[in-house]
Every structure is written in C-alpha cells, then in structure tokens.
Amino acid sequence: MTSRFPIERIEARILDIPTIRPHKLSFGSISRQSPVIVQLWLANGACGFGEAATIGGPSWNEESPESIQHAINAYLAPALLGQDGACFEAALSRMDSACKGNAFAKSAVEMALIDAVARSLSLPAWQLLGGKRHQSLPLAWTLASGDVARDLEEAQLRLEQKRHRIFKMKIGARSPEQDVAHVSQIARGLAGRATLTVDINQAWDGNTARRYLPQLIDAGVTLIEQPVAKWNLEALKTLSATLGDRASIMADETVCTPQDAMLLARAQACHVFSLKVAKHGGLLRTRQVAAVADAADIGWYGGTMLETSIGSAASAHVFATLGTQHHGCELFGPQLLVDDIVTERMEIRDFELQLPDGPGFGVEVDMAQLNRFDRARTGLTSV
Ligand code: MUC
Ligand code: MG
Missing domain, CATH: 3.20.20.120 (Enolase-like C-terminal domain)
Structure with missing residues (x-):
C-alpha cells in the first residue's frame, strides 16, 4: 500500500512565556510556562502543530520541557520519518517501540500529526x-x-x-x-x-x-x-x-x-x-x-x-x-x-x-510570536 501522507520533517522547540501573575500550586509557584511546540511537515507540504506543556519543569510529573524536546528529536522523530502520517495508531506504536513512557512528548507529536493530516483533508480534527x-x-x-x-x-x-x-x-x-x-x-x-x-x-x-x-x-x-x-x-x-x-x-x-x-x-x-x-x-x-x-x-x-x-x-x-x-x-x-x-x-x-472547528485544530499560528518566545532566541534556561 502506498503511503498517502508521508511524514517528511519534525521539529520541536521550547518557548518561554511569562504568566500574568504568579500561579501558586501545592508544589511551587510558577511565573512562566515553557511549552514544547512541535511542527510536523508532510510530503504534501502541510504543516501541523502540536504542544506539550509541563508545570514547573518536571515538578508536576517526570517529564520536563527539556526531556520532551530531547525525546522528540532523538527518538520519536527518527521513528516516524517516511512513515504514513494517516496511520495514527501505527505511529503511536512505532513511538512506543522507540521510547518507553514519555507520554507528554508522544502527545505533542501525535497532535501535530493529526493537525497536519486534518489540514491536508480540509477537515476539523474532531472529524x-x-x-x-x-x-x-x-x-x-x-x-x-x-x-x-x-x-x-x-x-x-x-x-x-x-x-x-x-x-x-x-x-x-x-x-x-x-x-x-x-x-x-x-x-x-x-x-x-x-x-x-x-x-x-x-x-x-x-x-x-x-x-x-x-x-x-x-x-x-x-x-x-x-x-x-x-x-x-x-x-x-x-x-x-x-x-x-x-x-x-x-x-x-x-x-x-x-x-x-x-x-x-x-x-x-x-x-x-x-x-x-x-x-x-x-x-x-x-x-x-x-x-x-x-x-x-x-x-x-x-x-x-x-x-x-x-x-x-x-x-x-x-x-x-x-x-x-x-x-x-x-x-x-x-x-x-x-x-x-x-x-x-x-x-x-x-x-x-x-469549541473550535477546523481545518486541523482551527487556530492559526503566528510565526512571529513563535519566534519571539523561542528559547533558542531568548537564551533563557530551564526553570
Ligand atoms: C493540575 O494539576 O490540574 C491545571 C490548572 C491549574 O491551575 O493547574 C493545573 C494542573
Ligand atoms: Mg490537577
């Protein structure tokens, strides 16, 4: 069977965005969020976005922005390149074989995949x-x-x-x-x-x-x-x-x-x-x-x-x-x-x-804003 939506490229970056006020939880206080944003390109040119956010680095659970970015770049992306993007369950299973646990990292990649395929079909992701x-x-x-x-x-x-x-x-x-x-x-x-x-x-x-x-x-x-x-x-x-x-x-x-x-x-x-x-x-x-x-x-x-x-x-x-x-x-x-x-x-x-309608997740990413908060540009370090 030929692949309808070959996966061509996957990139993950960490953003640092301040919160409007300190947010206090039982295990600490946060004044910025550091979401990992994933971009996934299909061979047809469609690009999907995914995200995994943690709260207070690895203090809510085991994963941190840095571990998520590393898992994606080192293990999850290589496991998916060239695979058929439309086969979501097969993609999950390949990610499971390449990497135990790391649920946050996998979720960001799967999100980007579903967004890209839904956009290719001009459908809302909920469909x-x-x-x-x-x-x-x-x-x-x-x-x-x-x-x-x-x-x-x-x-x-x-x-x-x-x-x-x-x-x-x-x-x-x-x-x-x-x-x-x-x-x-x-x-x-x-x-x-x-x-x-x-x-x-x-x-x-x-x-x-x-x-x-x-x-x-x-x-x-x-x-x-x-x-x-x-x-x-x-x-x-x-x-x-x-x-x-x-x-x-x-x-x-x-x-x-x-x-x-x-x-x-x-x-x-x-x-x-x-x-x-x-x-x-x-x-x-x-x-x-x-x-x-x-x-x-x-x-x-x-x-x-x-x-x-x-x-x-x-x-x-x-x-x-x-x-x-x-x-x-x-x-x-x-x-x-x-x-x-x-x-x-x-x-x-x-x-x-x-609740939004599509295409994809129904929101349009502002690339200038993505670049503005990109840790690679701001030079901020982990919390
Ligand atoms: C949590 O544990 O639910 C969700 C809302 C909020 O203020 O903190 C989070 C995390
Ligand atoms: Mg809770």
Whole structure:
C-alpha cells in the first residue's frame, strides 16, 4: 500500500512565556510556562502543530520541557520519518517501540500529526476523532494568586465578564487550617454565584484529607481534585465512599494510562477523571481513558497543563467528541499567559468555551510570536 501522507520533517522547540501573575500550586509557584511546540511537515507540504506543556519543569510529573524536546528529536522523530502520517495508531506504536513512557512528548507529536493530516483533508480534527458532540463547554478559572483579596477580585471580574463561574482553588502549600480559612473566605465572597472546586495536587496524606475535606465541603466546595498522592488508591477509595453523597472526588495525577483508569474504576476510587491529552499520551489515548470512564459510570473533566492556544485547541477538539457526563473544562491556559502564539484565540461566551472547528485544530499560528518566545532566541534556561 502506498503511503498517502508521508511524514517528511519534525521539529520541536521550547518557548518561554511569562504568566500574568504568579500561579501558586501545592508544589511551587510558577511565573512562566515553557511549552514544547512541535511542527510536523508532510510530503504534501502541510504543516501541523502540536504542544506539550509541563508545570514547573518536571515538578508536576517526570517529564520536563527539556526531556520532551530531547525525546522528540532523538527518538520519536527518527521513528516516524517516511512513515504514513494517516496511520495514527501505527505511529503511536512505532513511538512506543522507540521510547518507553514519555507520554507528554508522544502527545505533542501525535497532535501535530493529526493537525497536519486534518489540514491536508480540509477537515476539523474532531472529524477524525469521532465527530463533534458538544459545541461548547463550561469553562473554569483557577484562583491561585495565594491572596484572598486578589483571588476575589479576579473572580468578580470574570463573573462580570461572563467568562467563568466555576473557580478552582489550588491549595496544599500551606497548613490545612490556613487552606480551609482561605477557601471559606472566598466561598463567602462568592456565595451563590459560583461553583467552587479545589485541587490539592497530592499534598495531603489520607488522614489529613479525611479530617479537612469535610470542612472544605461545609464551606461550599463540590469537586475535590487529587487530594492525596497519586499512588494512594486506598485513601481515594475511602474518601469517595464516605464523602460521595456531598462532593465528587476527581483523580488527576493518578489517572494517566487506560490501565490506571481501569484500576480506579475497579476500586470505585473516584467519581470523575480529569482528562489531559499530555499525560494520556495523545488525543486518541485520551479517548481510551474517556471510554473507561464512560463504561464505569465515572464523569470526565476537561483538564489542562496550562497550554497555549495550540494545545488548548487540540484538547478542545477531543473533548468536543466525548460523552455527556462531564463537569466542564479548564482550558484557560491562554488567558494565564501574557501573550499567545495564535492569531485568534478560541471564543469564550456566556461562561462557556466555544469549541473550535477546523481545518486541523482551527487556530492559526503566528510565526512571529513563535519566534519571539523561542528559547533558542531568548537564551533563557530551564526553570
Ligand atoms: C493540575 O494539576 O490540574 C491545571 C490548572 C491549574 O491551575 O493547574 C493545573 C494542573
Ligand atoms: Mg490537577
């Protein structure tokens, strides 16, 4: 069989884009994002873009911008050159043979591949991923300045602008008592006007979570993301069983592969999966994890690694194809960055992200902006 879309060239570069304010999480504070942007050219001249963003170098999980760029240049690109770009699953399997793990790196390459092929066919990427089921999704914003007054100001503005009415608070860096006080103050300030969620990013042990999560729920929190370490399935299970009638427990760092999803589903250890294209290793594998959620009566949430508009639009395309049991999405990454690398961002209207149409991921990359933030030009080093 002749190859319809031979892969000709793949390049990966690291950008450094400052954030509009420090973003504080349980494991540190970031003031810039360093996404890896992949360009993939097919022999027909079409070029697709992909992205993998990490948070705080390798502090969210094992991969860093530098390791992602290296895996792509040294192993993943050589495994794909000359192969048929239209055979997505075969490309994934070649990448798996060349390189164990490295899900973020693989996801950026697969993204660029799907964008390039979709553009060659003049189709939106969602058409190649099963078809669109949602036109828009409720869009959360994360309050993570670390300061109650500033968080409340941010939330008020976003409510007035009709952009966000789901607010996620990043906690776990301070003492649980301080976190409960912080969340309670914000909950009082926004009473009745917003849905409140928290992300603890693995910071608590099981006993701390059992003691303090009920207090957060009393304050008004309805969705609790990754309260305990990623390995702590037993604690997740107990929390889900005991708190489940008052709030939902969402797995994030614990659910990466379809096998992780199966373990969580079998143990009935959470109510929702946070889906993220990078940690699942691509758009197709995000659908596999979502399929486990669907089969196990587990909800899904459209998560982010704070990508630019490239990775966010790609995520929007796959989220657009998923089932109805969802808790909205948090593809607000572009708004957290001082500037973007596309000519026009996805639209936010009436508290919902309008899910884009094609061709490809439906966003046009501004090459001047890409060059402006390119680490090879700015000379910045790793975080
Ligand atoms: C995470 O763990 O969910 C997503 C939003 C945000 O503020 O941080 C990320 C990472
Ligand atoms: Mg999270």
